[in-house]
Amino acid sequence: MKRLPHIVTAVLGLLLLILIMSLANEPEVSAMNQPLIIVLSSSQLEPYLQAVKGFKKRVKDQFPEARIDTFFLGQDSTKNLVTMQKIDNNQPDVLFTLGSKATRKVQTVHPDRPQVVTMILDGLILEQSKQATGVFLNFPPAVHLNWLRRLLPNAKRVYLLYNSQENSTLYTEIKKAATVHQLEIYGVPVDTISQLPAALNSVGRQADILLGLPDQTVYSGKTAKVILLSTFRNRIPFAGLSRYWVKAGALYALDWDYHDLGRQCGEMTCRILMGDAVSDIAPAPPDKVRYIINMKTADYLKLTIDPTLVQEAAEVFQ
Amino acid sequence: MKKLILSFLSLATVICSQSGPAQAVPDPQFLVSAEEELLFQDISSVYTASKYEQKISDAPARISIVTQEEIQRYGYRTFADILRSLPGFYISYDNNYSYVGVRGFGIPGDYNTRILMLVNGHRINDNIFDSVYADTAFILDLDLIDRVEVVRGPSSSLYGSNAFFGVVNVITKKGRDLDGLETSVAVGSHRSYQGRLSYGKRYQNGLELLLSGSYYDSQGRTDLYYKEFDDPTTNNGVAEEGDDDQFNNLFFRLSSGDFTLESLYADREKGIPTAPWDVEFNNSETRTWDGHWFVDLNYQHLHESGMEIAARLFYDNYWYDGDYLYDYGPPSEIVTLKDRDIGEWWGTELHVSRHFFESHRLTLGGEYRGSLKQEQKTYDRYDLWLDSQPDIDTWALFFQDEWTLLDNLLFNIGLRHDNYDSFGGTTNPRVALIYSLFPETSLKFLYGKAFRAPSTYELYYHDGYNTAKPNTNIDPETIESIEFIWEQQLNRNLRSAVSLYKNEIEGLIAYTLDPDDGLFYFDNQDDVEAYGAELSIEGKWNRGCLTNLSYTYQHAESKDTGERLVNSPRHMVKVNVMAPVVNNILNGGLELQYESGRKTVAGNETDNSLLTNLILVSNSWLEGVTVSAGVYNLFDVAYDFPGSAEHRQDMLLQDGRTFKLKIDYLF
Numbered sequence: 006m007k008r009l010p011h012i013v014t015a016v017l018g019l020l021l022l023i024l025i026m027s028l029a030n031e032p033e034v035s036a037m038n039q040p041l042i043i044v045l046s047s048s049q050l051e052p053y054l055q056a057v058k059g060f061k062k063r064v065k066d067q068f069p070e071a072r073i074d075t076f077f078l079g080q081d082s083t084k085n086l087v088t089m090q091k092i093d094n095n096q097p098d099v100l101f102t103l104g105s106k107a108t109r110k111v112q113t114v115h116p117d118r119p120q121v122v123t124m125i126l127d128g129l130i131l132e133q134s135k136q137a138t139g140v141f142l143n144f145p146p147a148v149h150l151n152w153l154r155r156l157l158p159n160a161k162r163v164y165l166l167y168n169s170q171e172n173s174t175l176y177t178e179i180k181k182a183a184t185v186h187q188l189e190i191y192g193v194p195v196d197t198i199s200q201l202p203a204a205l206n207s208v209g210r211q212a213d214i215l216l217g218l219p220d221q222t223v224y225s226g227k228t229a230k231v232i233l234l235s236t237f238r239n240r241i242p243f244a245g246l247s248r249y250w251v252k253a254g255a256l257y258a259l260d261w262d263y264h265d266l267g268r269q270c271g272e273m274t275c276r277i278l279m280g281d282a283v284s285d286i287a288p289a290p291p292d293k294v295r296y297i298i299n300m301k302t303a304d305y306l307k308l309t310i311d312p313t314l315v316q317e318a319a320e321v322f323q
Numbered sequence: 324m325k326k327l328i329l330s331f332l333s334l335a336t337v338i339c340s341q342s343g344p345a346q347a348v349p350d351p352q353f354l355v356s357a358e359e360e361l362l363f364q365d366i367s368s369v370y371t372a373s374k375y376e377q378k379i380s381d382a383p384a385r386i387s388i389v390t391q392e393e394i395q396r397y398g399y400r401t402f403a404d405i406l407r408s409l410p411g412f413y414i415s416y417d418n419n420y421s422y423v424g425v426r427g428f429g430i431p432g433d434y435n436t437r438i439l440m441l442v443n444g445h446r447i448n449d450n451i452f453d454s455v456y457a458d459t460a461f462i463l464d465l466d467l468i469d470r471v472e473v474v475r476g477p478s479s480s481l482y483g484s485n486a487f488f489g490v491v492n493v494i495t496k497k498g499r500d501l502d503g504l505e506t507s508v509a510v511g512s513h514r515s516y517q518g519r520l521s522y523g524k525r526y527q528n529g530l531e532l533l534l535s536g537s538y539y540d541s542q543g544r545t546d547l548y549y550k551e552f553d554d555p556t557t558n559n560g561v562a563e564e565g566d567d568d569q570f571n572n573l574f575f576r577l578s579s580g581d582f583t584l585e586s587l588y589a590d591r592e593k594g595i596p597t598a599p600w601d602v603e604f605n606n607s608e609t610r611t612w613d614g615h616w617f618v619d620l621n622y623q624h625l626h627e628s629g630m631e632i633a634a635r636l637f638y639d640n641y642w643y644d645g646d647y648l649y650d651y652g653p654p655s656e657i658v659t660l661k662d663r664d665i666g667e668w669w670g671t672e673l674h675v676s677r678h679f680f681e682s683h684r685l686t687l688g689g690e691y692r693g694s695l696k697q698e699q700k701t702y703d704r705y706d707l708w709l710d711s712q713p714d715i716d717t718w719a720l721f722f723q724d725e726w727t728l729l730d731n732l733l734f735n736i737g738l739r740h741d742n743y744d745s746f747g748g749t750t751n752p753r754v755a756l757i758y759s760l761f762p763e764t765s766l767k768f769l770y771g772k773a774f775r776a777p778s779t780y781e782l783y784y785h786d787g788y789n790t791a792k793p794n795t796n797i798d799p800e801t802i803e804s805i806e807f808i809w810e811q812q813l814n815r816n817l818r819s820a821v822s823l824y825k826n827e828i829e830g831l832i833a834y835t836l837d838p839d840d841g842l843f844y845f846d847n848q849d850d851v852e853a854y855g856a857e858l859s860i861e862g863k864w865n866r867g868c869l870t871n872l873s874y875t876y877q878h879a880e881s882k883d884t885g886e887r888l889v890n891s892p893r894h895m896v897k898v899n900v901m902a903p904v905v906n907n908i909l910n911g912g913l914e915l916q917y918e919s920g921r922k923t924v925a926g927n928e929t930d931n932s933l934l935t936n937l938i939l940v941s942n943s944w945l946e947g948v949t950v951s952a953g954v955y956n957l958f959d960v961a962y963d964f965p966g967s968a969e970h971r972q973d974m975l976l977q978d979g980r981t982f983k984l985k986i987d988y989l990f
Contacts, residue, residue, distance in 0.1 A: 233366070
């Protein structure tokens with residue numbers, strides 16, 4: 006019994022020690038009155054501004070006291086240098102970057118700071134930094150095929166043009182997902198731009214639809230016209246990559262709710278501010294899917310699109 | 324390349340930052356496009372783009388493309404109308420056949436042997452005359468054409484014989500273009516009636532079918548007056564009958580995956596009112612029948628390695644029958660001299676294309692054409708004058724390399740060897756340098772050689788040695804051509820092209836007289852030189868407005884005599900305007916064609932002419948219905964084409980004002 010006070014003292018001491026240690030490990034935020042978040046966007050285009058807006062709203066809802074400093078990159082390297090110096094002089098709790106250019110720049114300045122990223126196409130940038138997470142623009146294959154099925158229920162032979170060194174994994178994933186939707190996926194490797202005309206000829210002969218998925222070799226400002234004209238001439242529906250492609254003549258494209266992309270990123274940021282480790286927050290695809298239709302193209306292709314789907318489209322080009 | 328640009332720009336940045344203050348220096352990172360930019364950049368609309376712009380600017384030749392929309396909006400009635408609308412092309416017509424002249428060269432009576440005609444890549448030139456039809460005997464209903472691609476200049480390095488002045492490739496519609504049943508009826512001047520029934524569909528299993536049949540009948544002109552026959556014994560020069568015209572077309576196309584099976588059938592019967600070769604005037608029994616059908620199995624495959632394979636197996640059947648009525652008297656005895664020609668051939672082609680070392684695209688190919696029949700017969704009730712049945716097979720091997728020297732510099736070289744049972748072998752090269760000086764500017768330097776093999780008709784035709792004899796020792800005629808082309812995108816709507824060329828033809832095959840025996844025969848004759856310039860400006864505007872303006876200067880003369888060639892207008896101006904009128908309910912098509920005079924066989928010259936055609940088209944009145952109404956030669960201008968050696972007429976007066984009304988209905 007003589008030992009009991011010692012044991013109690015030791016246990017209490019241990020508990021106190023644990024308490025002190027845990028308090029010492031508590032993120033700075035709990036001690037912070039005003040967390041600092043730096044936003045750096047690659048562009049001032051409307052979609053980027055919408056995403057920033059959605060982000061700010063979500064963060065402010067939970068952390069009204071948070072300070073959010075917003076910067077934009079531009080064409081002028083001197084101005085960009087000044088911007089990056091300003092960011093460098095701060096010690097932000099979280100960095101929110103939009104677009105690959107901003108993301109890359111921030112990773113060179115603050116490689117160890119938590120970073121939430123959006124408006125990028127793939128997870129490559131996220132994989133390069135353990136301190137980064139975010140919402141990338143790519144929709145999962147199943148989402149693409151699901152919408153393709155809904156919009157073009159009679160399409161069966163789905164063609165993909167892809168760079169085999171860049172996107173063979175994506176091709177495999179799409180092919181796998183297609184079995185559920187009873188679609189036949191045909192991939193045509195296009196490793197250099199010069200292979201594109203032959204690939205488009207092949208599509209023109211056999212495809213029910215050309216599904217456009219982001220690929221650096223196949224889809225660019227340089228190739229857009231050739232692809233659109235080829236599918237148009239051959240009366241092959243082309244699922245474009247974004248609103249701009251649909252406006253130019255693609256039949257439809259999945260699109261993003263940019264405000265919601267910002268909201269999703271805001272939510273990730275809040276979790277970081279609340280103490281979650283970045284590594285615990287997996288990069289995610291967009292929560293919401295919108296679609297845009299070009300009815301002028303549908304008419305030219307002699308396609309009938311379900312009127313309900315036309316009504317529900319985020320935007321319809323007539 | 325990107326690294327090079329970046330290094331250069333970085334260096335430039337350093338230099339600029341040292342040399343001057345306060346200048347906005349572009350961020351190198353922003354010069355390299357980010358992955359996501361392809362989602363957020365503006366893309367030119369497909370609706371305002373020229374649909375074949377890329378094809379035209381990248382080709383190692385001057386190319387024109389006529390689309391179905393233009394065919395409909397300008398109300399083209401025959402294939403000759405389509406070709407006549409293009410810079411450098413002109414037509415003559417002798418109330419039996421239409422003859423195509425190109426770049427100042429259009430020998431009267433030449434059955435279009437110096438252009439190669441393809442339908443979906445299938446060679447149409449027959450194996451007796453090497454001819455193609457551009458008139459109502461054309462093998463396809465114009466409504467079934469998706470587009471016509473016209474490649475000017477010698478192309479024997481890829482296509483062999485007949486690709487002398489150019490290659491005309493007709494691309495047909497596919498089943499998906501109709502997606503149902505379509506019918507068409509038309510009426511026109513000279514009691515002309517035309518009907519078509521077509522069905523096209525692309526089925527869910529990938530099978531695609533197009534089936535079509537057409538019929539045409541025309542009484543023709545009944546008031547043709549020829550002063551050369553103005554005599555009471557020949558109805559005072561008036562041909563009251565014999566200009567009638569009938570044709571039938573059938574088209575079948577079935578495709579699935581990499582395979583396409585297609586077949587075309589066309590036959591035509593035409594009266595000849597001009598009394599050529601001194602036949603009886605104003606006798607409607609003088610007439611010709613022409614026909615052609617083929618079946619073609621085509622395979623095109625793109626291998627995963629990027630190798631393209633194209634193979635073709637085909638069978639063709641061609642026939643020409645002619646009844647020519649002569650008075651063998653005195654005393655008067657009307658006898659029909661009959662031409663009966665039948666051509667049958669089969670063939671196969673294989674082309675393989677592949678990229679090598681990223682900068683080379685190599686195409687290798689081979690062709691074989693085996694003659695099954697090349698029969699020419701001429702006879703009357705008394706005798707068999709001609710019975711020729713040769714058998715000339717041909718094979719060819721070729722290669723072409725498209726070598727991308729720089730991002731904006733392309734070198735194209737092609738070489739082809741053809742072997743004929745008749746005269747042996749010939750090898751023809753073509754080289755082209757295509758330089759994109761700016762994204763909007765393309766410069767092309769072309770050099771090429773081509774040949775035309777003597778046809779069976781030219782080698783073997785005779786009339787029992789009465790007036791003509793055969794000559795089996797004819798060599799192929801050849802052309803050597805140099806051309807410079809400057810293509811310029813002037814702004815968003817306008818595109819221009821300037822072409823300067825010089826052609827030298829050696830060993831031209833022509834009909835001539837042997838002074839030793841007084842018999843006519845074909846042989847290599849004159850050498851010809853032709854040079855010229857073509858300027859064209861094309862405009863494409865919003866709301867479906869299209870404009871085309873072209874000016875052609877062409878000069879062709881015999882190198883031996885220095886004389887200007889017969890049937891060769893020196894100046895041509897063509898204006899085409901297509902625009903919506905009356906709040907898009909009607910679309911108007913206006914065509915103006917000016918031509919300076921042409922020298923005739925007798926050394927005279929036809930008058931300059933300015934023709935105006937006006938077409939109105941509407942597809943807004945009823946769903947699925949398209950109505951078009953056209954007036955041709957709106958101002959009823961009198962104009963002539965030179966006659967040929969077989970005509971007594973030195974000039975042949977052409978149609979005055981005519982009309983056509985057409986209704987298409989897509990079910």
